[in-house]
Amino acid sequence: MIKTLRVVDYLLTCLLLLTVVSALAKPAYAYADPGSGLFIVQVLTTTFAGVLFIVRRRLRRLRELITGAYSKPPRKD
């Protein structure tokens, strides 16, 4: 469970950094728009959410595996 939380924390930090980098984009001489970064972030986050939704059963199994391992009674020596 702690590992899962760490992974989520890491992903959120990456997302935050990506947003900050997009916001700091300087004007460049081209027909392009740094504002498109927001569109990309939206696509990536919804797709990521979609992946989580689709593989939710496997995630549940994984969670049960992790929580099951933690809740195992200590071995009696």
Place this chain on the structure above:
Amino acid sequence: MRARTLLEGVGASLLLLFSHYLPFFHPRNHDLFHHGLPVTHLVGGLLIDLLGVALLVSAALMAVDHLPANVRKYLLALFAALMIWKSIAVSFTLLFRLRLGVGRYEHFWDHWVVYLLVLGCVTAYLWPRFTDRAVRATRILVAAFAFSGLWIVPWLVVIAASRPYVSPALAEGNLPPASYSPGPRVIWVLFDELSYDQTFEHRAPGIDLPNFDRLRSMSVSFSHVRPIGYYTDRIIPSLFMDKTFTEFRSTISGELYFGENGKWVRFDPNTTLFAVAKKNGWNPGVDGWYNPMCNILAPVVITCSWSPDVLPGEEYGASEDRSALTNSTAVVREAADFATGREITPADTHVRDYREIMARAKALIGNDRLHFLYLHLPIPHPPGIYDRGRHELQSHGNYLDNLVLSDDALSELMSEIKASPAADRTILIVTSDHSWRTAIYRDRADWTAEEERASGGKFDDRPVLLVHFPDQFKSEDYSAPISEMVEYDFIVGMLDRQIQSEHDLESLAVKAPAGLQARR
């Protein structure tokens, strides 16, 4: 139908039609602004396409599930290869929009679809277990992408329901009787992307521009004009309003705002040159390109026409004047043309725009009821559309070809002016909004060695500014640096009847009243 299969269909549909809805998601609505509203039937057609492709792919995937394993393996490999190819192509499109220097490769992947499909089959034959895993992973990602539809589709519905905040175009030919006694006429011709350096100073070998040379030999010319911006859609409104805007945004209903000193200021047509013209009794007329002149200037011009940017599907027959159902069939024609290599290119659209604008410009010049004309020509702005040897329009070429086309266009417009009833009282202003922005085009796939030699890989930022008065037969050249914004002062001076000859202009440009001096 399984929910998962339906999700895969929706995801595939969103991926395959990505470039069709991308323009509607510009954070400042630039694409929508350059096209104009309404787009109800165009977006309606797109929504039908999205639904149709989603159902088609879902049905196909369901049918594939009932086929023998050996056949299914190959068909699913083909599906996965198609999705991977499209994902890569979409990534390049997005990287291009993010200014990450992939301009040369923006469309590189477009024609790699066949190779990837073949690769998919070969992989399925040689490494079936690996292919099976890759197909499963691809299908999960495609189904996951369907969740983007939760915000993409509602936004498209909002765009489809948007209405312009002013009535769009004014019809040409519906002019009121002339309310102005015969007097001077001002025709302002703007050549988009015309470089002073390439036109007059460092002309490439073999490029003859006799009409620009002739006009300059009997005009007041400025050889060191400092541009007020880099982009057409900001420079031109700046020139109209005597303010320097660096950014702009549009609402989804087409209201225009400009960034000025860190604040957004709403565009007010009543503070433009055209309002000055109308107030002073001139009949202003406009023929434009790219900038939606008729939407933003409708209250202050007598007649207006413009060639807007096209949205996906319009090159293939989709139109706001047609039903959404009819528009939805454009994608079939587009796919057929893509498959047979007969796609409509930006150069084809540029040729059409040029032809339309020139025809309208000539009609406006011939209409003596219009006393102040603004004509924005889409040349020599790339893509190249001219065979300079044969002097014929075509669907390829480079900037230097377009430079010769500009010279020929100038000749045609000059002939129209000479033939018009107001020829002997016409002041002609020939300008460009900005110079040749080599930094943009050097990164693109159609940049040629000749352009590299001609430009030396450098950007000379000087636009063109020539003013020719009736009965002027000698040239006056000014080499002192001067802001492009003087065009506003010159035109207001003409509309106020303070500038009626080269001597009046000279006194303004040379003696430099306080306002003009401050611009230097």
